[in-house]
Amino acid sequence: MTKTTDTTVDTTKVSTAPATPIVPLPSAAARALAVAGSAVALVGTFLAWTWTEEFPGNLTVTGYPGGLQVLTLVGSLLTLLFAVSGYGVKGLRWLTPGGTNSPVLLSALGVLGTTGYALGAISYELGGLVNLELGAYVSGAGALLAVIGALGLPVDQPYDPSDPHPHLWGRIRHALTAPEPARAKELPSWAEILVIAAGFGVGLYVFAYGIGTEYSELFIGFLIVTGFGFTAVTRAGLLKRLSALTAKHRNVAMAAAFVAAICFPFTQTNDQYALIGANILIFATVALGLNVVVGLAGLLDLGYVAFLGVGAYAAALVSGSPQSTIGVQFPFWAAVLTGALASLVFGVVIGAPTLRLRGDYLAIVTLGFGEIFRITMNNLNGNSGPDVTNGSNGIPNIPDLEIFGFNLGLSHSVLGHELTRSGNYYLLMLLFTAIVVLVFRRSAESRIGRAWVAIREDETAATAMGINGFRLKLLAFALGACLAGLAGTVQAHVSYSVTPEQYQFAGSVPPNSAFLLAAVILGGMGTISGPLIGAALLYLIPAKLQFMAEYQLLLFGVALMLLMRFRPEGLVADRRKQLEFHETGQLDVPEDKSLPEGATGVAKAGA
Amino acid sequence: MTTTTTAPTSTAVLDASGVTMRFGGLTAVRGVDLTVNTGEIVGLIGPNGAGKTTFFNCLTGLYVPTEGKVAYKGTVLPPKPHLVTQAGIARTFQNIRLFANMTVLENVLVGRHTRTKEGLWSALLRLPGFKKAEQESRERAMELLEFTGLAAKADHLARNLPYGEQRKLEIARALASEPGLLLLDEPTAGMNPQETRAAEELIFAIRDKGIAVLVIEHDIRFIMNLCDRVAVLVQGEKIVEGPAEVVQADERVIAAYLGEPFEGAPGKEEAAEVEAAEAEAHSTTEGDDK
Ligand SMILES: Nc1ncnc2c1ncn2[C@@H]1O[C@H](COP(=O)(O)OP(=O)(O)OP(=O)(O)O)[C@@H](O)[C@H]1O
Ligand SMILES: [Mg+2]
Numbered sequence: 001m002t003k004t005t006d007t008t009v010d011t012t013k014v015s016t017a018p019a020t021p022i023v024p025l026p027s028a029a030a031r032a033l034a035v036a037g038s039a040v041a042l043v044g045t046f047l048a049w050t051w052t053e054e055f056p057g058n059l060t061v062t063g064y065p066g067g068l069q070v071l072t073l074v075g076s077l078l079t080l081l082f083a084v085s086g087y088g089v090k091g092l093r094w095l096t097p098g099g100t101n102s103p104v105l106l107s108a109l110g111v112l113g114t115t116g117y118a119l120g121a122i123s124y125e126l127g128g129l130v131n132l133e134l135g136a137y138v139s140g141a142g143a144l145l146a147v148i149g150a151l152g153l154p155v156d157q158p159y160d161p162s163d164p165h166p167h168l169w170g171r172i173r174h175a176l177t178a179p180e181p182a183r184a185k186e187l188p189s190w191a192e193i194l195v196i197a198a199g200f201g202v203g204l205y206v207f208a209y210g211i212g213t214e215y216s217e218l219f220i221g222f223l224i225v226t227g228f229g230f231t232a233v234t235r236a237g238l239l240k241r242l243s244a245l246t247a248k249h250r251n252v253a254m255a256a257a258f259v260a261a262i263c264f265p266f267t268q269t270n271d272q273y274a275l276i277g278a279n280i281l282i283f284a285t286v287a288l289g290l291n292v293v294v295g296l297a298g299l300l301d302l303g304y305v306a307f308l309g310v311g312a313y314a315a316a317l318v319s320g321s322p323q324s325t326i327g328v329q330f331p332f333w334a335a336v337l338t339g340a341l342a343s344l345v346f347g348v349v350i351g352a353p354t355l356r357l358r359g360d361y362l363a364i365v366t367l368g369f370g371e372i373f374r375i376t377m378n379n380l381n382g383n384s385g386p387d388v389t390n391g392s393n394g395i396p397n398i399p400d401l402e403i404f405g406f407n408l409g410l411s412h413s414v415l416g417h418e419l420t421r422s423g424n425y426y427l428l429m430l431l432f433t434a435i436v437v438l439v440f441r442r443s444a445e446s447r448i449g450r451a452w453v454a455i456r457e458d459e460t461a462a463t464a465m466g467i468n469g470f471r472l473k474l475l476a477f478a479l480g481a482c483l484a485g486l487a488g489t490v491q492a493h494v495s496y497s498v499t500p501e502q503y504q505f506a507g508s509v510p511p512n513s514a515f516l517l518a519a520v521i522l523g524g525m526g527t528i529s530g531p532l533i534g535a536a537l538l539y540l541i542p543a544k545l546q547f548m549a550e551y552q553l554l555l556f557g558v559a560l561m562l563l564m565r566f567r568p569e570g571l572v573a574d575r576r577k578q579l580e581f582h583e584t585g586q587l588d589v590p591e592d593k594s595l596p597e598g599a600t601g602v603a604k605a606g607a
Numbered sequence: 608m609t610t611t612t613t614a615p616t617s618t619a620v621l622d623a624s625g626v627t628m629r630f631g632g633l634t635a636v637r638g639v640d641l642t643v644n645t646g647e648i649v650g651l652i653g654p655n656g657a658g659k660t661t662f663f664n665c666l667t668g669l670y671v672p673t674e675g676k677v678a679y680k681g682t683v684l685p686p687k688p689h690l691v692t693q694a695g696i697a698r699t700f701q702n703i704r705l706f707a708n709m710t711v712l713e714n715v716l717v718g719r720h721t722r723t724k725e726g727l728w729s730a731l732l733r734l735p736g737f738k739k740a741e742q743e744s745r746e747r748a749m750e751l752l753e754f755t756g757l758a759a760k761a762d763h764l765a766r767n768l769p770y771g772e773q774r775k776l777e778i779a780r781a782l783a784s785e786p787g788l789l790l791l792d793e794p795t796a797g798m799n800p801q802e803t804r805a806a807e808e809l810i811f812a813i814r815d816k817g818i819a820v821l822v823i824e825h826d827i828r829f830i831m832n833l834c835d836r837v838a839v840l841v842q843g844e845k846i847v848e849g850p851a852e853v854v855q856a857d858e859r860v861i862a863a864y865l866g867e868p869f870e871g872a873p874g875k876e877e878a879a880e881v882e883a884a885e886a887e888a889h890s891t892t893e894g895d896d897k
Contacts, residue, residue, distance in 0.1 A: 439731055446730030446741070447716075447723050450709070454717045457706035464667060464700075466692035466721030466784050475727060 022171050023152040030152030031086055034104055037146030038079035041111055044142055045069040045076070047135025050122050055131075056215045059122070062135070068118040071221045072139055075111035078229055079146055082107055082236065086153070098237020099157075099178020105150035106176060106235060110228025112143040114221040121217050151175065156235075181237030184244065192245050197256050199242045204260035208267045210540060211276050219544040254437075261430055265423030266414070274422035275494075276543055281429040282491050283511045284535035285436050287519040288528065289483030294517065295525035296444055297476035298456025299355070300363040302505065303370020305513040307481040309503035310346045311339035311488025313377065316395040316498045317388075323395050325388050332401050336489045343485025344478050351477035355470060358459070370505055370513055377500040394499030401428070401493055408493070425494045432490055436483050437528055443479065444526075452476050453526075508552055510539045518556070522563060524570030533571055619680075620645050620788045620819045621696070626665050626675035628658070628843075635661040637843040638675070641821075643788060648810065648820045650830040650851065653840035654864060659823045660701055662840065663790050667691050667698050680787065693721045697786035699777040701793045701823070707766035711757055711776055714765050715748040718783025748783060755779040755809065771802040778809065782818075789813060791822040795829055807832055831855065839863070 021030065049059040049069060057067020065073050082103040085092040096103060119136050123129050156178040159166065166174060187195070206226060213219040233239055246253035268274045290304045318338055320329025330338060354365045381391025389395065400409025400421070408424040419427075443449050451472050454462040463469045491511075492498050501507075506514040515538055523534025542552050563570075621643040628636040635658040643649045651659050664670040666677050671686040678684065679694045697718075706714050723744055729737045752758040755775045760768065765776060774794055781789055791810070795803045803826065810833060814820055824830050830837060831851045838848040841863040847854050854860055 442731050442733065443727060446727075446737075447720060447725050447744070448727050448730055450713055450717050451720055453709055453713075454706050454720075457708055458704050460669065460688075461700065461704035461706065462717070463688040464669065464692060464698055464704075465718050465780065466689045467717070468689045479727070 021152050021154055022168070022175060023148055025149070025152030027152070027154050030149050031083060033149030033152065034083040034108065034146050035080060035149070037142050037144070037149050038076040038083060038108065038111065040142030041076040041115065041139045041146060042073060042080065042142070044135045044137075044139030045073040047138060048133045049118070049136040049139070050126065050131050050133055052126065052131070055122050055125060055217075057218060059118075059135075060133075067218055068114065068121075068221045069135075069139075071218075071225045072111055072115045072118070072143070075107060075114060075225045075229065076139075076142070076146070078232065079104060079107040079111055079150075082232065083146075083150075095238070096236045097181035097184065097241060099235045101150070101153035102156045102176050102178040103232040103236040104153060105147070106228050106232035108143065108146040108150040110225050110232065112147050113224040113228060115139050115143045117221055117224060118217070176231075176235070178235040178237070181240050184241050189249070193249060193252050193256075195242070196245055196249060196253050199246075200253075200256040200260040204263060204267075207536070208264055210544075211273050212268065212270070213544060216545050216547055223541075258430070258434060261433075262427065265419060265426045266417045268420075268423065269418060271420040271422050274420050274426055276540070278422050278426040278429055278494055279510070280536050280539045281426060281433050282487050282494065283516075283519065283539050284532045285429065285433045285487045286484050286511055287516050287523070287531035287535040288433075288436050288440055289480050289487065290516050291520050291525065291527075291531045292440060292443065292452075292483065293476055293480035294520055295527070295531075296449060296456065297452040297473055299473060299477060300360075300366070300517075301477070301480070302363050302367035302513050302517065303373070304366070304480070304484060304516055305503045305505075305511060306370045306373035307343045307347060307484035308488040308491065308511060309373055309377065309498070309500075310343045310481075311485030312492040312498045312502075313389060313395070313488075314339040314342035314485070315489035315492040316398050319395075319398045319492065321395050321398045323390060323393075323397055325390070329399075332403055336486065339489035339492075340482050340485045343488065344482040346485075347478040347481025348474065351474045351481075355473045355477060367505065367513075370503075374500045374503050377503075389500075392500060394497050395492075396497035398492055398496050398498070403428075422494075425490065429487075429490050429494070432486055433532075436486070439479070439483065440528055448472070448475065506553070508542065510535075510542070518560060522560065522570055524572035527570075527572045530570050530572035618645055619643070619678075620647075621666070621821065622678040622681075623662075623666060624675055624678075626662065626677065627673045628661050628665050628670055629673045635843050636665060636672075636840075639840070639843075639845045641838055641845065641848075643819050643821050645787075645819055646814065646817065647835050648814050648822065648833050650834035650837040651821060651823045651840060652825070652827070652830060652837060652854075657840040658843040659840050660792055661843075663698060663792055663823065666790065667696060689721070692784050692786075695785070695787040696790065697781035697784045697788075698790035699774070699781050699792055699794060701796065703770075703773050703777060705765040705773055705776060705780070707764070709765060710761065711752065711763050711765055711768065712745070712748055712761040714776055714780050715751055715783045716744055718780040719744045719748060720784070722783075722785050751779045751782050754782075754812070756805075771798050774798065774806070775809070778813075782813065786818060788819045788821065791820065791824075793823055793825065795824060795826055803829060827855065 021027070023030070025033070045065040046063055048062050051060060053060055057069070059067055059069055081092060081095060082100075085095040086100045086104065119132060119140055122131055122136070155171075155175050157174075159174060163170070186192075210219070210222050210226070213222055230239075264277055265274050268277070286304070286308050289307075290301065293299050293301050293304070315335045315338065317324050317326045318328050318330040318335050320327075350366070350369050354362055354369075357365060376385075377389045377394075378392050379385045380388040381393075383391070400407060402408065406412070406424075408428065409421050411421065412419045412424070444452075451462065451467045454465065454467060455469055455472060459469055495502070502509070502511070504512045506512055516535075519534035519538050520531045521534075522530075522538065523532065524530025538556075548555065619642045621641070623639065623641045626636055626639045626641075627634065637658075639662060641649075641651075641662075651662070653659050661670065665672040665675075665686075668684065668686040668688040668691040676683050677686075679691075679696055682694070684691050684694055684696075706717060709717070723740055725734075725737055725740050728734065729740075749758060749761065752761055755778060757768075757772060757776055757779060760772070765773065768776060774797075778789075778791070778794065794810070795806050798806060807829065810820055810822065822830075822833065834851050836849065837851045837854040839846050839854060839857075839860050846859050846863065847857050849857075
């Protein structure tokens with residue numbers, strides 16, 4: 001991991017000779033300023049930021065950072081590490097295999113952002129700057145100095161020769177870019193696996209911290225720090241290194257991800273947070289199912305949530321709920337099969353006539369069917385139709401599951417950790433997520449998956465290559481429906497009741513068709529981790545920021561537009577898109593077959 | 608002009624009879640009969656808009672012909688593209704239609720679709736045959752990439768290939784379906800002379816594999832070098848068919864290319880003039896085939 005840093009440092013020096021940094025400082029002074037600034041910001045977090053405990057997070061104690069101070073602390077520590085690594089300090093060089101200075105700038109901006117936000121929030125909520133104490137000014141000034149210092153550092157890559165003197169905005173944007181890291185030196189397998197495990201451990205910790213944030217100020221600070229921190233780590237080339245490793249040890253990485261996910265409920269003592277986790281998993285699993293339909297086969301389905309509904313209703317009807325009109329109680333496995341099968345049948349019934357349509361028509365028809373499902377569930381109430389679903393009352397009182405004598409409705413003590421009801425369902429849902437991940441991966445990497453992608457790329461050419469377009473599209477549609485139905489059977493139990501209003505096209509509670517599609521697009525179409533990450537973000541942000549519930553859809557729209565403008569491929573780029581970048585970077589470089597090309601070349605969807 | 612006619616007992620691979628295609632009032636193809644025998648390379652030429660691509664689309668089931676039938680090795684084909692490919696006719700497109708965001712290797716693997724059987728269950732449960740079939744497909748695909756000289760680029764995205772190589776990849780992808788007849792729609796359009804020469808060699812090599820070839824091309828020299836037989840389509844009708852030299856000298860063909868009614872054509876124009884007209888036609892060849 002450490003091999004290439006010297007060259008990176010050298011090239012930065014060479015390439016930046018003509019380009020003056022944004023803040024004209026000698027680079028030694030700039031770096032010293034960045035180091036000093038982040039150190040000062042760090043010290044400030046140990047001092048009191050305000051005098052009263054009215055602002056949440058206990059910011060009044062000297063010598064013990066709390067709440068938003070912790071975020072500033074973490075951010076400035078990261079800045080400090082990146083800045084010091086720029087000196088070429090031996091043990092730290094591995095931190096910056098890609099860019100050296102852009103990570104400093106990014107993490108410094110993160111510190112400035114979260115500290116500035118904290119100071120603003122304190123002054124605003126408590127009524128005036130007088131409520132700030134010394135520590136707040138120290139950290140704020142430190143953050144500012146660090147950013148100024150970072151702006152004085154030479155840029156990581158030379159300016160585009162076609163535009164060697166961009167304007168200020170262009171220069172700032174350029175200062176945030178960095179070259180790709182060179183290939184890492186191979187470590188022994190166990191060390192690489194350890195790195196993967198550490199990576200997922202950090203991921204789990206950050207995620208659990210985000211879910212566990214207790215007040216919205218902390219969550220906003222968290223978003224700022226993780227947003228900038230994540231970009232900084234990406235620019236430093238660490239993410240690329242990690243994804244190369246996960247691509248190489250794919251199964252290990254998958255296992256590590258699931259172990260980390262299993263650990264999650266044990267880190268939560270609060271049932272409410274475990275419930276968020278379980279709901280995120282449901283949302284994410286359905287999004288991944290939709291990714292088969294949209295991401296692989298390219299069929300725009302705007303009514304996908306109906307399949308979740310079919311599964312949930314089917315499971316609710318056979319759950320033994322006193323309000324169920326059928327009044328039978330299937331064992332869980334049979335209920336799961338019923339739900340999945342019902343969704344499958346529904347998928348085929350809807351798909352068979354509509355999949356002969358192309359593009360826009362399909363989207364409109366599926367949108368219509370999604371609404372028809374909801375309205376039908378509303379009308380099967382004994383008045384406007386036969387009584388099957390109790391209309392808008394839905395089917396409440398769905399009993400908790402009992403699997404092998406293990407009652408999922410009760411808290412259990414496992415290895416000294418309390419596992420709450422939601423924790424139980426979280427783990428059950430995780431099993432289903434694992435199944436869906438496996439189904440996605442295996443189908444994507446097969447003759448069928450290739451045929452789907454071919455149809456997505458060019459349906460006419462695909463049929464001319466011998467692919468029965470209609471049949472394969474129906475297969476994708478039905479498989480997607482079945483996976484959503486599977487998730488629905490668990491959802492019915494997690495939420496105690498199913499009502500038609502849970503399955504809308506767009507609403508404020510996430511699993512709805514619009515948000516599902518957004519999760520897929522935001523995360524990255526055709527990948528596994530993309531929709532999972534996208535769903536987690538799309539669930540967590542509205543859940544944590546309830547004070548702006550009214551503006552939620554507006555903000556959501558703005559966020560999507562920004563994303564499409566700046567990162568159209570989604571947060572996680574498809575392997576093919578990765579390959580594209582990889583290739584354009586390599587076009588004039590001779591083939592280098594001896595190195596572990598497979599690391600990126602064989603990286604399959606979503607690694 | 609290397610090895611021509613190596614078909615001692617020539618049986619018809621393709622037998623199209625009375626193919627007619629009307630779009631509303633326009634008759635793009637009118638009662639065309641055409642046979643291609645095993646081991647043959649047949650050329651299909653004609654001015655722009657003559658209906659060549661439309662004829663191909665009728666053969667491959669992309670269009671349902673208004674009249675006429677298409678038979679492959681004696682059996683009449685249903686007008687469904689995937690069934691036509693399944694039967695053994697593969698094609699390339701005039702305006703390249705690769706799967707742009709798939710790798711070169713994956714493109715060829717998609718071409719293997721009809722020759723492999725692994726369904727969804729096999730993929731999900733990784734049934735015993737799955738690995739083996741996948742492995743075999745990959746080997747076959749790599750062989751084809753070697754054959755067309757693209758093996759070194761197997762992991763590149765199709766869209767990043769240079770133009771000439773994209774055309775070759777289309778051929779490799781078509782060959783992957785193990786066809787008995789290959790239909791090539793202007794395989795050298797946009798190629799430089801060396802690339803065109805290489806394409807000729809490639810087509811001969813394909814014929815030597817026992818695959819009959821029907822090729823649309825505007826480059827008359829290419830057709831002369833390559834084809835055992837040439838059919839000329841003008842305004843949807845086949846006006847002449849025969850050996851390349853004969854067709855080239857035929858006054859009706861010359862007239863058609865020069866845009867004069869053939870009755871009144873003096874008939875003394877030479878092949879050179881045809882070529883001149885041809886070159887002009889070539890330079891304005893950016894059609895759409897569907
Ligand atoms: N789908 C369609 N609908 C209506 N008219 C069509 C359609 N496809 C082709 N045509 C018409 O049929 C005629 C023949 O077109 P075609 O593309 O077959 O010509 P071509 O011989 O391949 O020409 P080129 O040498 O330019 O490729 C043209 O007049 C064209 O406009
Ligand atoms: Mg044409």
